Amino acid sequence: MEVVFKKFDADGSGSIELNELYLMFLQFGVRVKKSELRQLFNIVDTDHSGALSVKEFKEFSSNPMANKVFRKIITREREE
Numbered sequence: 001m002e003v004v005f006k007k008f009d010a011d012g013s014g015s016i017e018l019n020e021l022y023l024m025f026l027q028f029g030v031r032v033k034k035s036e037l038r039q040l041f042n043i044v045d046t047d048h049s050g051a052l053s054v055k056e057f058k059e060f061s062s063n064p065m066a067n068k069v070f071r072k073i074i075t076r077e078r079e080e
């Protein structure tokens, strides 16, 4: 998971910003709506720092709310 994190921390800042998360979806071939991206980002950014730390990124997968929004994004993409 930390390898994945480093891959998407494009500027090497030690955290993932909103635009880096957007690029992450693009690399997986998912064009996410900005509103949904922001919604997901705000859920995962639990301390509201405006960036995702390694810890927050790891908790992403075990956060039911984040998973729900994530699935919604992925599912719609598949239906189109």
Ligand SMILES: [Ca+2]
Residues within 6 Å of the ligand: 045, 046, 047, 048, 049, 050, 051, 052, 053, 056
């Ligand atoms: Ca944060």
